[in-house]
Amino acid sequence: MQHSIPPGGRVSGFRLAKLLGEWRRRGARHGSADLAAAVRMLVLDGRLPAGTRLPAEREMAEALPVSRTMVSAALDQLRAEGLVASRRGAGTWISLPSGGALVGGADTPLVGSSMVDFARAAPPAIPGLLPAFDAVRARLPEQLVDHGYYEHGVPELRRRIAQRFEARGLPTSPDQILVTSGAQHALALVLRMLTGPGDRVLVEQPSYPNALDAIKAMSAIPVPVAMTDTGWDLPGIAAALRQAAPRMAYVVPDFHNPTAHRMDAETRAGLADLARRARTPLVVDETIVELDLDGDPLDGPPPVASYADDLVVTLGSASKSHWAGLRIGWIRASTEVVHRLVSSRTALDLGSAVLDQMVLAELLTEPESGLADRRRHLAGQRDVLMAGLREHLPQWRFDRPGGGLSVWCELDAPVSTRIAVVAQNHGMRLAPGARFGAHGGFERWLRLPFVLPPDVLREAVRRLGLVAAAVSGGGSVPHQEVEVPVA
Structure with missing residues (x-):
């Protein structure tokens, strides 16, 4: 696998030549167009992120090897498309067309009227996304002859998601998976099934703003339990369960948003025991579980569902791990709960985008590669x-x-x-x-x-x-x- 360049870094001529691989397809007459197309592919695939400094034209020409005239013509084409930007004395770097993300220059990486978006914790697309689309395109005709509705989700994707749970030590069948249009959609479906106006929902304090908005949109009442400096306050949760009798509890146990705390196995077992005693469903948001920056996600604490499978509804998403533009999430629950969710889903939508599901299934074939x-x-x-x-x-x-x-x-x-x-x-x-x-x-x-x-x-x-x-x-x-x- 060819690794991408760290965003904002500099790529050497040798490294760029290795990333480009066999880029020349149509002979010398079309060399500059082929080179521009190959660089464009690296940008769109995320292997040359916005802000990456390109080597000087002479270094690039020597590394490929081609004439400097050909390199100059290819860069001119990419500049016209807005994928490359240059400034005298500052060099050349990967840009994005107007309306795209921020890019890096020599003196300041904040270009023009663009804003640094510190409000969205959402990374760009994972390397390998474009090849996944290409791989899926060859299999798309078999889908086009059918109606395209999958209320539960495309079977292949449901199987791959179930396998990922299995790899984390939680036995899961595809029948326990419902594919949704993102985790926010998943939460809305669960809230619609479990709560109504005036019902109470236990939440962490602080919590994920969009989840709080979803709870309030249902005219439900969030009941906050303050987190401690080290994580979750189980006695406080127990008191809230007794006193408020919430219809459900919403928690983010893995790299909690926004505190980044992670719930250890003992606390997960304790939380599951409290929920079982109160007969309160636990809605567990695992959107960020794959982003363990100090270890292997497969070696982390067991999923909360391992301790109270009948009471836990787990939400997941590809938005943080792969790309938010795919708009694919999922729910893992008992088969009975999944059937109830599907029955109520038809009043809102009839299934998630088939092409996006196929792409994510392709990426999950070898999940660790990206x-x-x-x-x-x-x-x-x-x-x-x-x-x-x-x-x-x-x-x-x-x-x-x-x-x-x-x-x-x-x-x-x-x-x-x-x-x-x-x-x-x-x-x-x-x-x-x-x-x-x-x-x-x-x-x-x-x-x-x-x-x-x-x-x-x-x-x-x-x-x-x-x-x-x-x-x-x-x-x-x-x-x-x-x-x-x-x-």
């Missing part, structure tokens, strides 16, 4: 972000996350919303801490994702330091809510 690369890059970006925070914001406190996509920072004053407001004038979009509370609060906290290229992270943290200094200086900042999409 996920190992994803975890390695994220670990590097995590370290870049933490180094920047120590340099520019030493007064802020944070723990090193063992996995996930973000750092949960404790500020030196309750100014989270003020910082989010001022940051917009410095080219950054932040989700204030209040977004992560069931009823607001968390003005001393900010979640900072590390899904952006290293150069962007370094510059963004530098700017964040300027913002924090301006806010602490007592300048006038208008009071307002910060409405930004959060992922």
Whole structure:
């Protein structure tokens, strides 16, 4: 397998030649077009991320080997498409067409009017996505002769998802899997089945903002239980189960969003025991379980369903591990619960996109081939972000996350919303801490994702330091809510 370049890094001529492989297909007359097409494929496939510095034309020509004129013509074509950008004295780097993500230049990786999106903890597509589409395309005709509706999901994908649970030590049959259009869709289906207006739902405090929004959209009432500095407060959960009698509990045990805590096996067993005693269904969000940056996800604590299979509904998604644009999630539950969900689903939709399901099934054929690369890059970006925070914001406190996509920072004053407001004038979009509370609060906290290229992270943290200094200086900042999409 050819590994991708770390986002924001520099690719040498030798490395670029190795990534390109046998790129020349149609002879010398079309050499520049073939070279441009080969580089374009690497960009779209994620192996040359936005911000990657390209070698000089002379170095590239010597490495391939081709004429410098051919290299220049290929780069001109890519510049016209917006996939490559250059500046005198700064070199050439991978860009994205207008409306794409941020790119890196020599002096500043923040180009034009683009904003650093620190609100969405969602990485770009995993390397290998485009080849998966190509592999699936050959098998697509067999689907086109049928109606294309799979209320449960494409059988091959359900089988692959079940196998991944099996690899983590949880026996699972494809009949226990329901494919959805993302984890948010999965949660909406479960909430619709288990709750109604006025019902209480136990949640962690803080919690994932979109989950809180989904609960409130059902006119249900979130009942928050504060997390401790080290994780989950089982006595607090037990008290909430007794006193509030919630219809269900929503928890994120693996690299919790936003704190990045991970629930150990003993706590999982204790939580399952509490739920069993109260007969309260546990809805367990495993969206980030594959992003163990310090170890192997298969060696982590057992899934919560291992301790109370009859009471646990597990949610999963490809959005964080592979690409949010696939819009594929899933539910693992008992076959009885899956049948109930399918029966109620038809009032909302008739199934998820077949092509996207086939692509994810292809990627899950050898899941570690792409996920190992994803975890390695994220670990590097995590370290870049933490180094920047120590340099520019030493007064802020944070723990090193063992996995996930973000750092949960404790500020030196309750100014989270003020910082989010001022940051917009410095080219950054932040989700204030209040977004992560069931009823607001968390003005001393900010979640900072590390899904952006290293150069962007370094510059963004530098700017964040300027913002924090301006806010602490007592300048006038208008009071307002910060409405930004959060992922």
